[in-house]
Amino acid sequence: MNKTHSRAGLLRALASLIGVVLTGGPRLAAQENIARIEGGLVAGVALRQGITVFKGIPFAAPPIGRWRWRPPQSPASWSGILQANHFGPPCMQPVSSHRLGPWTQAFLSERPASENCLYLNVWTSAIRPRALRPVMVWIYGGGFVSGAGSVPIYDGAAMARKGVVVVTFNYRVGPFGFLAYPGLTRESPHHSSGNYALLDQIAALQWVQRNIAAFGGNPRQVTIFGQSAGASSVWLLMQSPLAQGLFRGAIIMSGPAVIPFPGITARTSLAAGEEEGRKFAAKLGAHSLRELRDLPAAKILQASQALRWGPIRDGWVLRPYWHPEREAAVINGMVADDIGIGYYGNGPAPAVTLENYEQKLQSLCGAEITECLKLYPARSNAQAGAALRSALRDRARASLWKWAERQRRFSPKVYLYYFNRKIPWPQHPEYGVFHSSELPYVFDNLPLLNRPWESVDWRVAREMSAYWTNFAEHGSPNGPDLRPWPRFHGQTLAIMRLGARARPVPVAGATRRQFWLQNLKKPLGF
Numbered sequence: 001m002n003k004t005h006s007r008a009g010l011l012r013a014l015a016s017l018i019g020v021v022l023t024g025g026p027r028l029a030a031q032e033n034i035a036r037i038e039g040g041l042v043a044g045v046a047l048r049q050g051i052t053v054f055k056g057i058p059f060a061a062p063p064i065g066r067w068r069w070r071p072p073q074s075p076a077s078w079s080g081i082l083q084a085n086h087f088g089p090p091c092m093q094p095v096s097s098h099r100l101g102p103w104t105q106a107f108l109s110e111r112p113a114s115e116n117c118l119y120l121n122v123w124t125s126a127i128r129p130r131a132l133r134p135v136m137v138w139i140y141g142g143g144f145v146s147g148a149g150s151v152p153i154y155d156g157a158a159m160a161r162k163g164v165v166v167v168t169f170n171y172r173v174g175p176f177g178f179l180a181y182p183g184l185t186r187e188s189p190h191h192s193s194g195n196y197a198l199l200d201q202i203a204a205l206q207w208v209q210r211n212i213a214a215f216g217g218n219p220r221q222v223t224i225f226g227q228s229a230g231a232s233s234v235w236l237l238m239q240s241p242l243a244q245g246l247f248r249g250a251i252i253m254s255g256p257a258v259i260p261f262p263g264i265t266a267r268t269s270l271a272a273g274e275e276e277g278r279k280f281a282a283k284l285g286a287h288s289l290r291e292l293r294d295l296p297a298a299k300i301l302q303a304s305q306a307l308r309w310g311p312i313r314d315g316w317v318l319r320p321y322w323h324p325e326r327e328a329a330v331i332n333g334m335v336a337d338d339i340g341i342g343y344y345g346n347g348p349a350p351a352v353t354l355e356n357y358e359q360k361l362q363s364l365c366g367a368e369i370t371e372c373l374k375l376y377p378a379r380s381n382a383q384a385g386a387a388l389r390s391a392l393r394d395r396a397r398a399s400l401w402k403w404a405e406r407q408r409r410f411s412p413k414v415y416l417y418y419f420n421r422k423i424p425w426p427q428h429p430e431y432g433v434f435h436s437s438e439l440p441y442v443f444d445n446l447p448l449l450n451r452p453w454e455s456v457d458w459r460v461a462r463e464m465s466a467y468w469t470n471f472a473e474h475g476s477p478n479g480p481d482l483r484p485w486p487r488f489h490g491q492t493l494a495i496m497r498l499g500a501r502a503r504p505v506p507v508a509g510a511t512r513r514q515f516w517l518q519n520l521k522k523p524l525g526f
């Protein structure tokens with residue numbers, strides 16, 4: 001053997017040894033599971049049916065120390081290969097260690113939380129595809145005080161098998177995500193404070209634009225989707241000047257126009273947010289921004305437990321009265337027993353008796369109570385509860401219609417839905433079609449819940465996830481073997497019902513629909 005061949009063989013052996021050291025494996029030919037991104041090389045984990053998951057990729061620097069309550073900064077690069085084989089910790093929040101109402105373990109983040117939490121996860125079947133795939137970026141709910149991209153029900157493998165690249169990520173919540181404070185406003189070059197959670201979300205979307213092609217994703221074909229507080233986030237990102245151009249489709253699930261709380265659409269001003277921040281700092285015994293930043297995260301979290309946190313109109317991330325001329329194509333919808341209708345965030349809806357029925361209906365219908373009593377009559381306690389729930393559902397569906405009537409001036413396509421499939425759960429019929437109950441179907445993750453699933457449930461999951469991934473790919477939920485989902489037109493007083501029998505249905509009965517469309521001055525939450 002000549003010296004040239006010997007030297008070449010030595011170089012090959014050395015390269016092989018380097019591969020062993022960097023990957024921790026016998027060879028570098030988990031090549032299919034390695035992607036090169038701006039920070040360096042990352043190695044994912046191979047799953048069944050050709051899916052690879054990359055867990056715990058940093059998309060921003062840890063927001064700790066002097067970076068607490070500042071916009072996210074670029075993450076540090078690394079040498080070698082980052083083993084993306086475990087989720088990053090959730091952002092600071094109370095840890096859920098037991099079932100909360102209908103939200104069993106699959107719906108909860110039960111891992112220890114940390115301020116060092118700005119990580120994302122990618123599920124893909126196409127690291128080196130012939131053509132780039134649509135990208136779906138999930139934004140979790142949790143009332144803006146909890147949640148994580150690692151919650152089990154958000155597992156993106158089943159969706160990725162349908163030909164999309166799925167991304168989940170963490171964003172700061174509670175006081176770490178939304179504290180407005182005069183000192184923070186003064187140090188900001190934008191004269192802004194609060195909305196750090198939205199800035200995290202924007203940073204994750206910017207990371208997707210720069211890096212997702214390495215995982216087979218198309219940065220020009222990004223759809224954001226979220227539920228509850230995540231739905232509110234989707235809506236607000238549609239409004240934020242900082243997020244324009246980062247996505248082309250948006251799916252709003254049980255958020256604005258459904259949940260009747262104005263905070264979901266960021267009605268708080270910067271001045272009001274700063275005043276709340278002053279009170280919070282005083283409660284902690286902190287008299288300056290430096291003292292606030294020096295406090296242990298656990299103490300800040302403990303002091304925040306009973307307070308409401310959420311986005312504000314800060315003038316930079318969210319501008320008062322500003323609206324982009326053109327917005328993303330959008331789906332917006334609700335579940336049958338959503339918050340405000342059935343199971344509330346802290347327990348079942350208050351019992352309705354014949355004695356208090358008229359009083360509860362009065363709060364909905366105001367001066368039109370006489371007409372309401374005719375539209376939703378009741379002669380027993382059982383009828384009173386059902387009648388009130390019917391009124392609340394009709395109002396929510398009419399609110400969605402009014403929202404769509406306004407939104408179609410900005411979005412090229414608008415689709416509405418109403419989900420009414422009750423998760424089979426004989427032990428808890430009181431939960432109904434509860435807030436979040438569509439998530440196992442959308443992610444096609446029924447096996448993650450121990451329920452007596454029926455054949456119809458598996459079909460509903462296939463259909464729901466197909467509608468969602470079709471929308472990401474084509475800008476329309478429609479596709480083969482699916483009931484046609486009509487695009488919203490002002491003349492069509494219908495909404496797509498998703499469930500055991502998917503089909504368009506009236507917003508409400510003709511007389512009831514007319515009542516709500518005339519008496520709802522604006523969509524719920526606005």
